[in-house]
Every structure is written in structure tokens, then in C-alpha cells.
Amino acid sequence: MRGGLTGFALRSLWNRRGSVLLSVLTLAITVALLLMVERVRMETREGFLRSVSGVDLIVGARGHPVQLLLYSVFRLGDATNNLSWESYQALAEHPQVGWTVPISLGDSHRGYRVVGTTAEYFARLGGGDGAAEFSAGGAFGETFEAVIGAEVARRLNYSVGTAIELAHGTGRINLHNHDDRPFRVSGILAPTGTPLDQGIYVSLQAIEAIHLNWRSGTRIGSAPDLDEAQLAALQPRSITAVFVGAQRRAAVFSLQRMVNGYRAEPLTGLLPGVTMQQLWQLTGGAETALRFASYALVGCALMVLLSGLLSTLNERRREMALLRAVGAGARHVFALLLVEALLLVLLALLLGLLLAIVGLLLATPWLHAQFGIQLREIWPGMTEMQVLLGLLLSGALVGLIPAITAYRRTLLDGLTVDR
Amino acid sequence: MEAATAHNEQHALALDQLRFGWDPASTLLHINQLSLERGQTLLLSGPSGSGKSTLLNLIGGVLQPRSGSIIVAGQTLSSLSTRQRDRFRAENLGIIFQQFNLLPFLSVVDNVLLPLQFAPQRRAASGDNPTQRRQRAEYLLDALGLQAEHWQRPSHRLSVGQQQRVAAARALIGAPALLLADEPTSALDPVNRDRFVDLLLAEANSSACAVLMVSHDPALADRFADQASLLDLGSTAQAA
Numbered sequence: 001m002r003g004g005l006t007g008f009a010l011r012s013l014w015n016r017r018g019s020v021l022l023s024v025l026t027l028a029i030t031v032a033l034l035l036m037v038e039r040v041r042m043e044t045r046e047g048f049l050r051s052v053s054g055v056d057l058i059v060g061a062r063g064h065p066v067q068l069l070l071y072s073v074f075r076l077g078d079a080t081n082n083l084s085w086e087s088y089q090a091l092a093e094h095p096q097v098g099w100t101v102p103i104s105l106g107d108s109h110r111g112y113r114v115v116g117t118t119a120e121y122f123a124r125l126g127g128g129d130g131a132a133e134f135s136a137g138g139a140f141g142e143t144f145e146a147v148i149g150a151e152v153a154r155r156l157n158y159s160v161g162t163a164i165e166l167a168h169g170t171g172r173i174n175l176h177n178h179d180d181r182p183f184r185v186s187g188i189l190a191p192t193g194t195p196l197d198q199g200i201y202v203s204l205q206a207i208e209a210i211h212l213n214w215r216s217g218t219r220i221g222s223a224p225d226l227d228e229a230q231l232a233a234l235q236p237r238s239i240t241a242v243f244v245g246a247q248r249r250a251a252v253f254s255l256q257r258m259v260n261g262y263r264a265e266p267l268t269g270l271l272p273g274v275t276m277q278q279l280w281q282l283t284g285g286a287e288t289a290l291r292f293a294s295y296a297l298v299g300c301a302l303m304v305l306l307s308g309l310l311s312t313l314n315e316r317r318r319e320m321a322l323l324r325a326v327g328a329g330a331r332h333v334f335a336l337l338l339v340e341a342l343l344l345v346l347l348a349l350l351l352g353l354l355l356a357i358v359g360l361l362l363a364t365p366w367l368h369a370q371f372g373i374q375l376r377e378i379w380p381g382m383t384e385m386q387v388l389l390g391l392l393l394s395g396a397l398v399g400l401i402p403a404i405t406a407y408r409r410t411l412l413d414g415l416t417v418d419r
Numbered sequence: 420m421e422a423a424t425a426h427n428e429q430h431a432l433a434l435d436q437l438r439f440g441w442d443p444a445s446t447l448l449h450i451n452q453l454s455l456e457r458g459q460t461l462l463l464s465g466p467s468g469s470g471k472s473t474l475l476n477l478i479g480g481v482l483q484p485r486s487g488s489i490i491v492a493g494q495t496l497s498s499l500s501t502r503q504r505d506r507f508r509a510e511n512l513g514i515i516f517q518q519f520n521l522l523p524f525l526s527v528v529d530n531v532l533l534p535l536q537f538a539p540q541r542r543a544a545s546g547d548n549p550t551q552r553r554q555r556a557e558y559l560l561d562a563l564g565l566q567a568e569h570w571q572r573p574s575h576r577l578s579v580g581q582q583q584r585v586a587a588a589r590a591l592i593g594a595p596a597l598l599l600a601d602e603p604t605s606a607l608d609p610v611n612r613d614r615f616v617d618l619l620l621a622e623a624n625s626s627a628c629a630v631l632m633v634s635h636d637p638a639l640a641d642r643f644a645d646q647a648s649l650l651d652l653g654s655t656a657q658a659a
Contacts, residue, residue, distance in 0.1 A: 012524050324505075327538055
């Protein structure tokens with residue numbers, strides 16, 4: 001029956017499709033869940049790394065590196081302290097420094113953070129391997145021009161030329177608006193799936209200009225009218241953080257040492273990759289719990305499948321006795337049961353993979369809108385294949401149980417089932 | 420496998436000094452002498468618990484006797500390995516049970532063709548290609564009184580009498596040396612029973628297949644060449 005064994009198992013399964021389908025579906029759903037969790041996890045990490053690729057060092061006021069990373073890169077939380085313009089200039093002129101991009105945070109527009117920076121920002125922190133791409137317009141040229149991220153443009157339905165007002169502070173509802181200094185959108189960035197998409201970018205001078213008539217967080221009078229030359233001459237007194245590219249990669253560590261031991265002002269310099277690892281250690285617990293939970297679910301579903309297979313064994317004793325009577329050996333019975341289990345697991349894995357792909361396709365817009373996670377790759381990669389292979393092996397191990405049970409029982413029953 | 424081809428041996432079945440029991444102190448089955456030639460028919464009676472299913476398993480090579488010998492189609496079973504006995508059973512035995520003879524997920528014709536999966540020689544004997552073998556199965560079903568309209572139906576939709584005809588066709592396909600039937604008529608009414616046994620014996624005779632049927636039904640006695648009681652087979656010989 002060698003050739004016909006699989007066909008035989010298929011026909012037998014089809015005959016019991018009602019009860020079998022349910023456990024296959026259960027397994028498929030849990031497999032899909034596991035695959036989706038893995039994919040989102042990997043994509044999230046990759047997206048995080050992408051958002052700082054090319055940056056060798058991030059410098060801010062003395063504080064915890066993870067906090068500095070969170071507010072400077074992910075715009076989460078606020079800086080407790082700034083660093084002085086003098087320190088920034090000293091850093092920028094350091095011989096081992098290749099390039100610097102300063103940022104100044106603290107303002108917002110309808111919940112999106114405003115980043116005061118230089119035009120070099122778009123060349124260095126493009127959210128990928130190279131420079132940022134503009135889907136419309138270009139970088140800010142005049143002082144009161146702003147570049148907006150893809151998500152900002154999409155959600156607020158802005159286009160090049162739209163006038164926007166910035167708000168003081170980072171709250172979603174804000175009483176203090178810089179309504180005396182409206183900005184004009186000069187460019188819109190192409191989507192990257194990184195925090196780049198959620199920012200509004202203006203020049204450092206613009207940040208200074210809108211705060212000229214501000215003292216201690218409140219506005220006094222109206223902003224003085226300055227011409228473009230006067231505006232360009234405005235120099236910030238302090239900034240929030242600096243992204244640094246080293247002259248040579250090997251110089252990164254000595255630069256970091258220099259920053260952390262800087263005499264004039266307490267500073268923190270972090271290596272993005274290292275601090276990202278620390279961040280993942282912090283979030284790793286939840287991540288591990290989620291993975292563990294999805295593996296546990298798959299385990300449960302395999303148990304459901306197993307109990308389904310075992311519960312039918314008793315009803316199928318006559319079937320086995322009949323097969324023995326027409327010449328099947330106990331090993332044929334063993335093989336039949338194992339092949340049945342493998343077919344079910346294989347079907348569940350394929351179905352699960354399909355469900356995962358459909359699920360990810362459906363979840364992509366939501367994940368992006370809700371968490372800024374952009375899934376660049378939905379089709380299964382090596383990791384998924386390894387997971388699926390592992391599950392197939394587990395399925396084979398689970399299938400051994402009914403196969404061994406049936407094998408032993410058929411040896412006892414022989415050709416007749418009396419009881 | 421040379422042993423399996425011994426179709427031309429005189430004896431389809433020969434039991435000699437056969438004893439079986441799980442526990443050495445008690446003997447569940449005891450047969451001193453029993454033999455059947457090819458084409459011969461024997462009706463064996465015996466009350467419940469007299470070891471009918473044990474005998475079936477012993478002749479089928481699934482159980483091993485404590486002592487004595489079993490020869491089927493000229494082959495001593497004890498000289499074969501477990502695998503060889505499985506193959507030997509497939510090639511040389513046709514078995515009909517009291518009930519539940521068919522696999523529910525196979526069609527009627529596929530149920531008949533089932534033993535050929537395990538028995539290459541019977542497969543060759545029943546036709547050169549799948550079409551011929553299918554025709555052979557249909558011929559047997561027809562000869563045993565199951566009309567063509569039932570052949571493609573799922574087997575669980577048949578009546579018990581129809582199912583037994585399918586089981587008989589399966590037992591006879593490819594002309595095995597010996598047909599074992601374990602009370603195959605117990606669920607049939609007298610008219611169906613007689614017709615079934617007549618057709619079965621006629622078809623077995625035409626392929627020189629020996630028939631050993633176990634049944635309590637005395638009404639069947641005159642249709643068989645020989646009769647014996649399972650209880651007597653042990654004690655008669657002891658007395659003799």
C-alpha cells in the first residue's frame with residue numbers, strides 16, 4: 001500500500017472532515033498568530049534600526065541614554081535639559097567629527113512634534129540608507145517654511161503651500177499657539193515607516209524666531225518683525241540633541257568618551273545600536289511574554305489535534321482490524337496514523353501561513369497608523385520557514401502518539417475486535 | 420517470496436496438535452487435527468467462547484500457537500517472520516466477518532479491491548491493469564448478487580446483506596487458497612442467508628478456494644461438504 005498510503009489517509013480524513021476540520025482550523029489560527037507576532041516583532045526592530053542608520057553618536061544633556069534615544073529619535077517624552085550652543089559648536093568642530101545635525105524640540109502641531117534642525121537632517125537621517133526623499137516640494141529655504149512627514153501630510157491632509165501654526169509645548173491640545181508666525185509647507189517627505197514620517201521640520205532659526213517674544217513659557221507682546229537677513233543671523237542659545245557622524249567609524253568610541261567626560265557641561269553621548277539593545281532589553285520581557293503566549297497557543301492547538309486523533313482511535317479499531325485482515329501489517333497501521341497526523345499538521349501550517357499573510361495585509365494600515373510600524377515585507381522569510389519547519393517536526397512528534405497507540409492496540413486486537 | 424506462491428499444494432489448511440493459551444495452565448483452544456483441501460468446504464460450529472476468534476487469528480498468522488503446527492496453502496506459518504505472515508495472509512486468505520466488513524470511506528468497488536494493495540500476486544491474478552481488476556471486482560459483485568446500481572455508492576449506505584456480498588467479493592478476489600468466514604449470515608434473514616451462502620460457495624468452488632465457515636446455524640449444514648464442532652475437535656481426538 002506504499003504508494004496508496006497517503007491517498008488512503010486522505011480519504012479516511014475526508015470521511016471525518018467535520019470533526020477534523022475544527023482542530024485543523026484551531027491549529028491554523030494559532031500558527032497564523034505566531035507568524036504575525038514574529039513578523040511584527042522583526043519589522044519593528046528593523047524599523048527602529050532603520051531610523052538611526054548612519055548615525056554614529058547621539059549627544060544630549062546628561063541623562064539616561066535610553067531616555068535620550070527615546071526623545072531624540074522616537075520623539076517620546078521630553079528632554080529634561082538642553083545642551084548649550086557652545087558645546088554644540090565645540091563638538092561640530094572636533095577633528096574626529098564628520099558631520100553634525102542639531103535638533104531642537106519642544107513645539108508641536110496638532111499632536112505632531114516640531115523638529116528644529118538644519119537642512120542636512122534630510123541628507124543624514126533619511127530613515128533608510130541614504131537621504132530622505134521628498135514626495136512633493138523640497139527642504140525649507142526661507143525661515144518660516146516647514147517640511148512635513150508623510151503621515152502628517154496624509155492625516156492632516158496638507159499639501160505644499162498649506163499654512164500651519166505651531167503650538168508651544170507638545171500637548172495635543174494647546175492654549176499657547178505661535179499664531180503670530182504662520183509657517184508655509186515647503187515639502188512633504190516620502191513615507192519611510194520610521195518616526196521621520198511623524199515630524200514637522202523647520203529651521204533652528206525659525207524656532208528662535210517664534211520664541212523671540214517669549215519668556216518663561218509665555219508670550220509677551222507680539223513677535224518683532226525682522227527681515228530675512230536678521231532672521232538668518234539668529235542663533236540658538238541651546239539645542240535639544242545632536243546627531244553625530246564620525247570621521248572614521250573607529251573614532252566613535254573615543255568621541256563618546258570625549259562627550260561623556262566633557263568638562264564645560266554634563267553631556268551624554270550614546271551609540272544608537274548599543275542603546276537600542278538596552279531598549280529592547282527593557283521591552284524584551286513583554287516581547288518574550290507575547291512570543292511565549294503564541295507558542296503556548298500553538299502547543300494547545302496541537303493538544304486539541306492530538307486529543308481529536310486519540311478519541312477516534314477507539315471507533316477506528318474495527319477499521320484497523322479490517323486492514324489487518326486484508327493483509328496490512330501493524331507497521332502499516334502505524335504509518336497510516338502518522339501520515340494522517342502529518343497531513344493535518346501540514347494543512348494547518350499552510351492554512352496558518354495563508355491566514356498570517358492575509359492578516360498582515362489587512363493589519364498593515366492599522367499598524368502604521370496606530371504604532372508607526374511599517375511592514376516592509378509581508379511574505380514569509382527564512383525565520384518563518386524555520387518556525388514552520390519546527391512546527392512540522394512538533395506535529396510529527398505529536399502524530400507519533402496516536403500512531404504508537406494504534407500500533408500497540410492493533411497487535412492486541414489482531415483481526416477481531418471483540419470488546 | 421516463494422512460500423506465498425504455493426497455490427498448488429494439496430492442503431489449503433492443515434492444523435496439527437494445535438494448542439493456544441496466554442497462560443500455560445489453561446488452554447483456550449485445542450485442535451488435534453483439522454485439514455481442508457482446495458475447493459473443500461467445512462462448517463464449523465461452536466458456542467461463544469469456544470475460541471473462534473482465536474482460531475481466526477491463529478490461521479491469519481496474527482497469533483502464534485503455544486504448540487502444534489498451522490499449515491496454510493502448504494506453508495508452515497511458524498517458519499515465517501511477522502512481516503512475511505502479514506504478506507502471506509494478504510496473498511492466501513480471504514476473510515469475512517460477522518459485521519462491519521467495509522471501510523466507510525471507500526466505495527463498494529474500492530472495498531473489493533482493497534486486499535490487492537497488499538497482495539501483488541492476487542493483484543496479478545485478478546487482472547493486468549486497473550481497468551481489468553475493476554471489471555473483475557464488478558464481475559464478483561454481480562456473481563454474488565449485488566446489482567450494478569450499488570457499485571459506486573458509499574459502502575455505509577448499503578444494507579447488511581449487501582455489505583456481506585461486498586465482503587465476500589473482497590475475500591474471493593484474486594483467488595486466495597482459503598476463505599475464512601466468521602458467522603457471516605448471522606444478521607441475514609433466512610431467504611437472504613441461503614442465497615448468500617449458495618452464491619458464496621459456488622463462486623469459491625469456481626476458483627478452487629477452500630471455505631471454512633464458523634456458524635451456529637444448523638440450517639446451513641447441508642450446504643457444506645463437511646461439518647465439525649470446535650469443542651469436539653479437541654475432545655474427540657483426545658478420546659480417540
